[in-house]
Amino acid sequence: MIVILKQNTSENEINNLTNSLEAKGVEVSKVKGKDLIILGLVGDTSKIDHSQIEANRNVERVMHVQEPFKKANKMFHPEPSIIDVNGQKIGGNKIALIAGPCSVENEKQIIGIAESVKGLGAGFLRGGAFKPRTSPYSFQGLAYEGLELLKIAREKTGLPIVTEIMSPYDVEKFNEEVDIIQVGARNMQNFDLLKELGKANRPILLKRGLSSNIEELLMSAEYIMAGGNENVILCERGIRTFETFTRNTLDLSIVPAIKKLSHLPIIIDPSHAAGKWWMVEPLSKAAIAVGADGLIIEVHNDPANALCDGQQSIKPDVYGKLLEELRPIAKAVGREL
Amino acid sequence: MIVILKQNTSENEINNLTNSLEAKGVEVSKVKGKDLIILGLVGDTSKIDHSQIEANRNVERVMHVQEPFKKANKMFHPEPSIIDVNGQKIGGNKIALIAGPCSVENEKQIIGIAESVKGLGAGFLRGGAFKPRTSPYSFQGLAYEGLELLKIAREKTGLPIVTEIMSPYDVEKFNEEVDIIQVGARNMQNFDLLKELGKANRPILLKRGLSSNIEELLMSAEYIMAGGNENVILCERGIRTFETFTRNTLDLSIVPAIKKLSHLPIIIDPSHAAGKWWMVEPLSKAAIAVGADGLIIEVHNDPANALCDGQQSIKPDVYGKLLEELRPIAKAVGREL
Amino acid sequence: MIVILKQNTSENEINNLTNSLEAKGVEVSKVKGKDLIILGLVGDTSKIDHSQIEANRNVERVMHVQEPFKKANKMFHPEPSIIDVNGQKIGGNKIALIAGPCSVENEKQIIGIAESVKGLGAGFLRGGAFKPRTSPYSFQGLAYEGLELLKIAREKTGLPIVTEIMSPYDVEKFNEEVDIIQVGARNMQNFDLLKELGKANRPILLKRGLSSNIEELLMSAEYIMAGGNENVILCERGIRTFETFTRNTLDLSIVPAIKKLSHLPIIIDPSHAAGKWWMVEPLSKAAIAVGADGLIIEVHNDPANALCDGQQSIKPDVYGKLLEELRPIAKAVGREL
């Protein structure tokens, strides 16, 4: 950690600050020039609160040098984490394929789609039971009934199920019944929910918030991991920018960034990123090429009548064709589908 | 609502879509030119889901004309809402002054600050008991103990207390014990929490999310109001932009925008917006001049040793001086402090 | 074009507006509901200024339905444009490979790099002679001397040269001596420069501005094309967002968007996007997979001593290895390198 002091800070004030920092267990080195006073903090700075030092009126700026996340940090865990989901792996050589509708609508729909995507090569079934909708007047999902339908689809197809949790009340139930618990973009910094999920043992699919930077995403993973659950899968689903042609801007640079900073796997959601079904194909190809560990894609048998997000869902036949086209790209980057 | 169809949509397909829309209870008018087909939907379009129509592959775009919020809409409630908090009003002629520390640290601290700010003219005491922190290793607040200390401070000073809720578990307790329940920026779209708060009857201070637009803020207010609790106070605390000199970018345009769109009061939090204590004063003046209904400001007796956000807190004497300087501006815009 | 009127607009005022619009040569259809008045404008709306209609105090909003660009529009030119540069094509089946240093430093450097990248498979040489630098105190490029050195490198290698223009003064000279004239991101809306380039006949490489949306990029292309020069190559080089880990956020969704909206080719600059040399490889792969027509990459023989942007330049051997790895991805998407 580096502390820049104001030019006119007195020796006395420098000493006071140095002492208070050393009392927190770090070593402090001073660099002093004509118009520059720097304190370099060496040692375990993880317990030192950035904003507390900045509150000192002699401090110009505080910069951290080491990443503030630990359990998610590649430095302390150089090998990539491979998450095991009922025997299937996420983060290894094989690319994880998660597919299914935005929301579970009825038994016939979810079983039909599950069978379709399984037949085409998907390894996991996604489907929303609890839906975070901007408007209270929009369809909010089938809730617990949707969960039951997902379980029936799992029984029929053997596909592990991925579904979004919205309330800490449901952690226990989800931990028993769901194979991968999804935290949506809007809840990425719902810290109470993250803490509860830290006590679960199911893998958590953590989506990046619409305006969260890479470090914040890793800090939210850290919340879950610090609680004891180290099975975190990160997911990029587009960030909010000034561009309005796409619903969000898919930030594929996050994949090499995460590979550099962390050992956690990262998958891409091209459906939510673009908000346009015809962009799913090219963005999926780019996601595999950039090194993503998986794809979560909205597939619906009848997008025009889907209860939500039909405009970004593709039909099973389009999904099947896409997987075929992805195979050589996966191979080109040393992975398999 | 307006639906733009693709140029080459057949008469048959136009009729199918028209029929399916009319089945939802709206009247559909068609405008057709050489390279333009528009359907104008007239009637109650509130139950029609935007994204469902967009899923139709003949649809180019859907645009809503009327705002999707109702209870928060000025059109149906032209008079400004004035929220009553134990006899004090927010949203009327008098500007609400909420002040206090980022987090409650101990009894002496919170009572000391409460007495100071009351003496200087503040009408409400703020203080965090549950703190949403980016890092799991940062101080997380005193939790229920902090709440007890706030209650003691209220008893001593008579100031109503404002504090942040982070979990739906706590709604019942907060509804009994807290005067204004704050929803933080990160939870603006924590819809489960909003729904629970819709069943409470305490006023809710709803902060704008870091990347939420004005319409989304009003839709989150709508969640609470649709549940039955119409006492919502909006709060702007800065949005996330590319600018890094300030922690966030305070968007003061939201004040006239809300006054045009809604009847709900809106207050400004200059402390979190700038993240710099020396910006609190000019931004507070701008907030009053632009027409805000109140200010929520971080005041701490010893910012350099505050357990959080010291760099953006001002001391009581600075706060007192600020209030003096705000008075003539309030008067200039027809308000009083 | 669609005009939404305020609910309480009188019949008289609607008629006045309708007449004034019809006087501009369009047909106006009215849709009127309980709380909705829409005017649908059919015909040639390209000469009608959006903001002029919005200035009418009865107008709530104006929305355009058709894209405001014409010559760049795919609707009127369904086949992709293939730009010919001294016999090499950009926009066809073969992916264009442009490589070279950020800035031309001396004869030995530029010839050495030109020979290297040519040997590895690049088809075009890039190199900055005029450099747009944020600081007036940074190296500003060798200017005309740099241009001469580029010409020597072209003579030695046969590679067409791509270099950035910064002033309308230089259009004549560049048009004579340069093979592809680059307009940098900061000048994307330097309309006077664009107009001058419309009179040139060399292909223009137009980079997207840091905060320009897709429509604005196409409107800037339209400026050049409206002047008579239809040889425009678009280039995405990252947009400015809140993320600070990367220098900019590479928006790969622009590739399918442009392919849908326009016939112009689009290439990707992964070097400027990320600002980190180790991201060039994965982002280049993603660019090819998403369907880009080319790559412009910074290659330097000695990045650590480069006079600018060394942190985002790769060495020739890394570039060679990258091209090998790109080949199977290009093949997978039906292209060749």
Next chain:
Amino acid sequence: MIVILKQNTSENEINNLTNSLEAKGVEVSKVKGKDLIILGLVGDTSKIDHSQIEANRNVERVMHVQEPFKKANKMFHPEPSIIDVNGQKIGGNKIALIAGPCSVENEKQIIGIAESVKGLGAGFLRGGAFKPRTSPYSFQGLAYEGLELLKIAREKTGLPIVTEIMSPYDVEKFNEEVDIIQVGARNMQNFDLLKELGKANRPILLKRGLSSNIEELLMSAEYIMAGGNENVILCERGIRTFETFTRNTLDLSIVPAIKKLSHLPIIIDPSHAAGKWWMVEPLSKAAIAVGADGLIIEVHNDPANALCDGQQSIKPDVYGKLLEELRPIAKAVGREL
């Protein structure tokens, strides 16, 4: 300047880097801990290029401590600069009032508006002769004819004229005929234009780019000042964010930021920021309250028929009323109108 090295950098490599830095004339101090190596650079670092050091593969990050601007820096010029325009001052106690139409349309219009705004208290006349328009098909301004009309209006009213320059070709003419030369947001980083303006002696009104941060604005001012023209007036006119309700987001925090970092005056353009005429009044009040040195406002006698930007123009009577309302706010912050 601070250089963070990678943990595993060898002593030998540290020495090499240190030597190469010292060769540039700075003193280098090393701080070394278990997993942290920092070099603190003391002395004149202004000639050292950030990106050149980052290109060294052992370097993790480079952070500058001192602002990269000098002539614009408050540190070396603690007193605020007061710009003299034909005897009127900008930056002093009196708030500068610049008003006029978006574009000059004809003699009657510009003289009429000039007389109106002068009568109401404006000190400067603005009016566009050369207009930067997103579309090549929109009205581009009357060009030199517009300039002549502005000069007639100046002669009639005595008001100094402010108008936008778009091409370096026009610097000489503008320097002779215009009182304040405006650089628009899109040209803030048109460095060739800035360099030419550095040779002029008229005051330059430099508008912040839509996605330019505060430091970049000051660096653009530095370009002009480094050329010899120190008469720069900064102008905030809204930045581009994800919010779409307003055309841009007015960032009023820039005013206290500039007051802290620089001695240059800063004025606010509420018309372009909001893009809505009814927001001009509250945003102007906020601008004065936050400490701006002036206001540039679009005033048109007939907004509904203005050739551009009518939706954000106010009528003279509204402008007059606004000035009356601004007076007590100006007084409250120790200024006069």
